[in-house]
Amino acid sequence: MTVELPLLLDLLGVFFFAVSGSLLAARKGFDLVGSVLLGSMAGLGGGVVRDVILNQGPPAAFSHPIYLAPPLVASLLVYFTVKNVQRSGRLLFMFDAGGLALFCVTGTLKALETGMNPVAGILLGVTTAVGGGILRDITANEVPSIFDPKDLYAIPAFIGAGLATGLWHLGWLNLTTGTAAAVVVFTLRMLSLHYGWHAPLAARSWTPRRARRG
Template sequence: MVEDIPFEPVLELVGVLVGAMSGALAAVRKQFDVFGIVVLGWAAGLGGGMLRDVLIGAVPPVGIADWRLITTAVLGAFLMYFFHPRLERARRVIVVLDAGALAVFTVVGTVKGLEYGTTAVAAVIVGVMTGAGGGVLRDVLSGEVPVVLHDRQLYAIPSMLGAIGVAVCWSVGWRTPVVLSAVVVGIFALRVLSLRFRLHAPGPWRGRPGGQAGWSP
């Protein structure tokens, strides 16, 4: 367990809450019904952890088994259900909270992968999945192309750098709360600074390709 990172359980609940609110907002925008709003909140808040748990064999995943996390996700969805006009105006606060959630989820997910005895590469992949997977599930279920794949914001890249940092520290034996907390802060800072200074990931080299039809079935 990594319960030793200061405030880790609290931060994880905040992460689930914020993730669920982002999912519920997407559902509200698409005029889903109340069931769809709760499901999309649940998928966005807990989907990344569920993907991780299924891939490392930690079944049943926390997203269906841990009632505290599930209650938090449902709460986040209902907050958005009732207060979306007001919450949309608080966008800036929520983006910052979401950056915190990304950081915590990434570190917790990477450590969980390592604790389950996966390779370092696998731990990095499930760490990023824990951080960014909920958003992918939210977007697929609401009929959108996953925004993390095309948006060019620095969202997954801070997460990936942080996951690599955790895996490297783990392999040399630095597994203390201080080290893990430092990575959380690093991911958070990179995410917030990239928003502040409008840093972007590059798109395809040499722009748009000419051909239209694919060569692959």
Template structure:
């Protein structure tokens, strides 16, 4: 591990807020998927918590935090509960359920790959390993959500890139941190870039190379 510089208090607060928004966006995607699969309210709440908190819990366990943030700070319980409530009362749905789910999922991915990388760097993790933890924070919640709901995980969906935008965001965040220019503005710009990257790749059906060179799609 490397010794990480102490971040300003305002940046810590901002990143906590962004992390909570990331939890909310992923949690909404979980509850929307539960609605699409016609799960009951308990299933919706479970998927909301799993999608919203799964990536952060895995990250914190790997970093060897005493207690993962999701269990140490009660604020992390609010976004999943709110997400399940909004979906239950149909305040988040609007017909094109698949597109709505995609947008919330992309927003969660964008926030988590940045905040996850920054959390790992602040804990003293080497930049390259911090990138991997940032990607894990971004994709694990959605992976768990889809597996539990018996869906093909988005990370394996051929219609659009998923892990690549997360890797881009995590790598750029690590670079900005190394250059000592990681702040609220640069973090926000990276998040917006990842969000746009994910949605454009889905719309244009960009794909990563096949596992075996020369094989058909």
């Protein structure tokens, strides 16, 4: 990958997650400022956590002002285009899945390029992918998707980060293969929505229906 390509994919991931944050803000009845802030948390939160852990200087979101553009564009896009806020749940899911797919690849790549071992690379890739969503959901008083028993969230991120790590060590990680890994993650997320897939519950005796009632 060239120097410009990871930045482009990173910004695209920021935009996807920022749209999910702005859509959630709209569903919660936040104002436009709240939409920008929630979109920024969703789009930038995971990358900031990753960069702080890597200790490579100021996080990219603060040292490169261009990272602030996607949340602004996302909030304006939602403001002018979304007509039915209450029916935007599937759209929110799709943009969240897109951000997760891109960030688990770009986050892993950045970790590996700074000298992290494969296990650390995968963990930081997953952290990048899920961190912004956790901040978004907690701020909006929602159960974070990663903890939702009816959702498949972290497992696709681990698969994508694992694929990116394997491709990077084989010297095969490029635009085509990186995009393919992201497509795998996105597809798993969308299939989980369609078929109702979820990870095994913490206690085998606990059923999803009982969990919802509790």
